[in-house]
Amino acid sequence: MTGAEPRPLRTGSLRLRVSWASFGVFALAVIALIVLVDWRFGVQSTRELKDRMQARGDLVVSAARDYPRDNQYLAVKATGNGIRGTVVLPNGQEFHGPNLGELVDPVRVERQLPGKRKLIMVADRTETSAAQRRLRQLLTLLGVGTLLIAALVQALVIRLSLRPLDRMTSLARSIAGGHRGGRLAPTKRNTDMGRSAAAFDEMLDALEGAERQARESEERVRRFLADAAHELRTPLAGVQAAAEAVVQSSPETSFEERERLNVLMAREARRASRLVEDLLSIARIDEGLELRWEPVDLLALARSEAERIRLLANHVQVVVAGTPAVVSGDTDRLAQVLANLLGNARRYSERGGVVTVQVGQHGPWAYAEVADAGPGVPPADRERIFDRLVRLDSARDRGSGGAGLGLAIAQGIARAHGGNLECVEPPPGQPGALFRLLLPIRPAEL
Template sequence: MSSDPANKPRISRRWGPSSRSLRARLVAAMVILPALAFLVVGVTTEVTLNKVLYGRVDDQLTAAASRAPRTFEPPAPLGAAPNKPDCTQPRERGFPPGQIIGTLAARTCRGVVVNSDVLVERGQPQPDVGALNATLLSVPVGTAPHSYDLGDLGDYRLVARGMPDGAVLITGLPLAETQETLYLVAGVVGGVTVLVLLAVGYAGVVIVRRALRPLSRVAATATRVSQLTLDRGEVELPQRVAEGDADIRTEVGQVGAALNRMLEHVGSALEARHASETQVRQFVADASHELRTPLAAIRGYAELSRRSRQPVPPDVAHMLRRVESEAQRMTALVEDLLLLARLDAGRPLAHGPVDLTMLTVDAVSDAYAAGPHHDWRLDLPDEPVMVTGDSARLQQVLANLLTNARVHTPEGTPVTISVTASAGQATLRVADAGPGIPAELLAHIFERFARGDNSRSRAAGSTGLGLSIVHAVIGAQGGSVEVDSVPGRTRFTVRLPLSPSGSAPPAEPSGNRDLPQNTR
């Protein structure tokens, strides 16, 4: 019995803002918003200050350029005739009054730098500006001031003006102080921004943590409720959100109050469910118990009638045999229902050391007697495997599993039964190479009245209680049972706790513990 396993849903995790905690998102929002505000203020301040400072430099440069011609135009001697303008003649160095330290003055003529000089403080060495001729010649004439990199002199603001003799006078002012001011403002704004953001982040963590503390308590209450066993038995829901965390005047309080109302409704529903299950369980137990006596009487009378000394017509004898057969089948069904009802009611089973290997040998011998045309195979360890449980119920578990393999597989199908022990537990596996369990039935295989076919006949169908008894008995013994199935292979795996005592109990008399010759 196998089938393709149900496809398991794949859980995709998307790492993004939605995957972060609410606390992290609130703190991030508290930090990002001031950061954006500081960024806008800082950029606006820097751009405005840059425009103002460069505008001031340009005004100073325009004033300096208006005084620059006097630098290279020394006055002619008294009584001398004015010289014919000749831009190629070098002029004496000198700066008119009012020029600031660092002012650059240069005179070009016909693509050649005739004079160039930088105003320095008294006693300072004169910088060499000869290497800047290419840059000075590239300054456009009659345009607005532009910024240029003058190497060791740094950044300068330069402007060029044409003279009557054809020369071009270039005047420049240093931008070092302006740039230092801009860098200082940017550093101050950046530093203050970082400090403020750190303070806001720390305060945000403290404030958000304190504000969300009630929500954490509500989540803890919901977590404790989720850990309760709600699917069976009598369920109590004592967990509730504290009154202080259920104040409907706050958002978190509304969540807490809603959770309390939901727990009230769930608790009422669970109580109703438990009461209904108790009534049904009690009815099944009482009905099963009461039916055993009349069923035994029916079987007895049917058997007694067949053994009467008076001749019985063949058709009557056939009917009596059918009555006895169906009474036996009904008795088995009633016994199964009574067992399930007792297990549901929580009645404890016997707990003692049980030799699982010997139980397996006996069960396989019985299975061979019922299905000699199957290929029964045994895989047992050299030493006995002792488990803790109820010997009679475990024997019933083995019988149900082997019967399930025999009934739902064709003759000649290999059925392998193995027993192993490791890590404090024993593992029993029953595997067959049959057609498999239908996919739609695999998830419900241990439910009551779950059948692999729709037939209810004794020859082809079943009551659908065998595997549910296996599941209930193993669960009551503190173990687990699972099934995996693909076409051509079905395997039931039963796990039980090992017995603390390693010695096997005394062997009980058995009719036949030897395996049939064609079992392995």
């Protein structure tokens, strides 16, 4: 199943997009402000004009009480200051004030006078409209000037604001050029730019960590292959030497000498075969072991492996103690782990020494501890001892049989079961090494 095709990233200029977007928003705000001020000025001017007309109408209404029959006087009194008054009688007769000329943009206000008369006042809004036009022109000039200044300031501000992106780009190119270790180190991580910079730094940490692990893994593989070739070369050289000696032997060579050469060749072949098997086990662990899950009693398994060690080496005493601890796992693989630990303990224990196996449970974990009375493992080597093809100075005798793969295989099997194998500090006053096998207590997996 193929993954979804990558969605192309739009790579238009961020600076231009931000500039046009912010400039457009600011321009709309300026235009809206100009329209609002112009509308508000027109409304306010009309309202003030009507208020003046209403005030003059109040004066005419008051005079109509004093001069109830002088309609012409009232019309004249209503006229002035841009306002022309007309008194209309109930019969339709009209009395006009002085002619103020043609009204271009009239505003009309009506008032009721005593005697069912009506006062009509009309004012020209031309001056107000002219003032509004001048104001509109002024606002337009100010708006255009403001937009020009804002565009210049905005370009500078955006350039400064987007400077971290330029730094991010420079850092990426620097790292691509081989200069590792550079970071943005944002001062604030709760901002948009801070989160982006923090994510960028985390990505660089992950990439450089992966690169470092790849290099270390490559170096470990190269070293492992070199060490494996070196280890395998020794028994193969022994087989070759013994075989050449047999081929080149004369008919007068004694039967004992031939037998010795055959035994040497078989022994070296077994060493090579054992090393190849260990290498295959390491490869299987790396690829993922196929385990046959079933309930396994660690205490019974430890007793069985201890009995096997007693038969192989009667110069040490093996003591198994503890309580039953049932785990889910592969019986043969777990037996291989215990056999490796007991074999190492036997190999490095002096004659008459005691190897103890303690089995029990602690919380969700089952454990099996194997302790010996040998030279022990220095604290600095308690992790390194599980590396492949690693043997401590006290174990470099090739005659002891180990190639430095047993503990690596045992730890790999333990981790494949969801547990671990570790070399821990023995209790005070107890010599030798102490290995602890931890396995989770869980139902068998089908």
